[in-house]
Amino acid sequence: MRKECNDKIRFKDLRVACPWLPDRKMFDSYIDRIFTSGQLTNNGPILQEFSDELRKFLNVKYVVPVANGTLALQVAYSILGINKKIITTPFSFVASTSSMAWQGIKPVFSDIDKYSLCLDPDKIVKNICIDTQAILPVHVYGNICDVEKIESIANKHKLKLIYDASHSFDIYHNGQNILSYGDISTISFHATKLFHTIEGGAIVANNEEDYSKIMQAINFGYEEGIIKSLGINAKMNEFQAAMGLCLLKEYPAIKERRKKIYDLFRNYFDRLEHITLPSFKAQNYSYFPIIFRSPDNLKRTVTRLERINIFPRRYFYPPLNRLPYIENGNLCEVAADISERILCMPMHHDILESDIQEMSRIVEGEQ
Numbered sequence: 001m002r003k004e005c006n007d008k009i010r011f012k013d014l015r016v017a018c019p020w021l022p023d024r025k026m027f028d029s030y031i032d033r034i035f036t037s038g039q040l041t042n043n044g045p046i047l048q049e050f051s052d053e054l055r056k057f058l059n060v061k062y063v064v065p066v067a068n069g070t071l072a073l074q075v076a077y078s079i080l081g082i083n084k085k086i087i088t089t090p091f092s093f094v095a096s097t098s099s100m101a102w103q104g105i106k107p108v109f110s111d112i113d114k115y116s117l118c119l120d121p122d123k124i125v126k127n128i129c130i131d132t133q134a135i136l137p138v139h140v141y142g143n144i145c146d147v148e149k150i151e152s153i154a155n156k157h158k159l160k161l162i163y164d165a166s167h168s169f170d171i172y173h174n175g176q177n178i179l180s181y182g183d184i185s186t187i188s189f190h191a192t193k194l195f196h197t198i199e200g201g202a203i204v205a206n207n208e209e210d211y212s213k214i215m216q217a218i219n220f221g222y223e224e225g226i227i228k229s230l231g232i233n234a235k236m237n238e239f240q241a242a243m244g245l246c247l248l249k250e251y252p253a254i255k256e257r258r259k260k261i262y263d264l265f266r267n268y269f270d271r272l273e274h275i276t277l278p279s280f281k282a283q284n285y286s287y288f289p290i291i292f293r294s295p296d297n298l299k300r301t302v303t304r305l306e307r308i309n310i311f312p313r314r315y316f317y318p319p320l321n322r323l324p325y326i327e328n329g330n331l332c333e334v335a336a337d338i339s340e341r342i343l344c345m346p347m348h349h350d351i352l353e354s355d356i357q358e359m360s361r362i363v364e365g366e367q
């Protein structure tokens with residue numbers, strides 16, 4: 001097969017993610033259609049086809065593809081009328097918090113569970129106050145939050161529930177796609193994610209009312225040519241949708257390839273004594289995080305890996321309650337500790353067994 005991302009420079013540059021590129025002929029056939037139709041964006045035929053295919057693939061009621069995963073979150077807050085405070089996790093990618101700050105919403109940080117690395121449901125309630133309007137948990141690395149407990153808290157306290165499911169493509173819980181949980185779930189289709197549309201994302205809604213609000217909101221508030229509400233521009237374009245259609249078709253191959261590589265990783269890393277691997281309730285083979293005994297072990301390992309041009313990433317560091325534009329609020333001890341010691345290894349379709357062996361050797365040697 002193709003997919004040699006770093007073909008010539010192979011061992012010189014191994015990054016944490018490597019975007020999958022589809023079969024060129026298939027992609028070109030969509031590009032030809034765009035050149036023939038002349039329609040580049042504004043809910044064109046290829047986007048409509050992608051929306052349909054995506055809804056079928058995900059098996060959810062309503063899904064709206066958008067320009068990126070950050071806008072997906074911002075649109076979700078806006079159509080649910082959230083403008084004060086949201087309880088969220090400090091252990092995530094910056095966008096789950098920056099999207100709130102950008103909307104003038106105050107994030108209130110609640111600590112994570114040290115096993116799942118997702119919001120600890122037992123710590124949420126004490127952070128609820130009069131201005132709390134919603135909870136935003138993140139299914140970190142595609143793992144699954146305690147959706148049952150969190151939902152009952154949200155119901156009891158009449159809070160909206162929005163899941164940042166950016167990492168959760170193809171994740172199921174009790175036979176249901178994880179994206180169908182909460183009032184709304186959002187996902188990112190950024191190039192570095194498991195499934196991508198170059199830049200992109202989607203909003204999953206569970207009722208028709210929210211769906212039509214989202215459709216208006218992403219297109220300046222227009223409905224049938226009339227401005228009905230305050231909106232923004234979050235539209236996905238035809239080229240992004242073309243990439244999405246290609247990768248949906250190739251997804252079974254992507255998954256198979258990643259599973260093989262993930263299994264090899266487990267093979268080499270399971271036996272290492274000085275690190276631990278988080279244990280997940282679900283797995284889509286998109287990240288390979290390892291937890292060191294101490295921040296020093298982590299830093300020394302990173303130095304040694306970088307010396308041979310292997311670039312792991314400190315996902316997620318720092319914890320989001322320490323962002324420079326965030327008021328110092330709750331201390332979240334578990335998140336603070338984990339984020340100092342966790343490292344995501346380069347894991348994607350283009351990694352060789354010899355790379356994995358080399359990485360495990362270095363990780364083991366540095367304890």
Ligand SMILES: *Cc1c(COP(=O)(O)O)cnc(C)c1O
Binds near residue numbers: 092164167188189
């Ligand atoms: C990637 C990501 C986002 C943002 O998605 P973009 O498409 O890059 O805007 C939001 N939240 C989490 C947890 C992410 O990993």
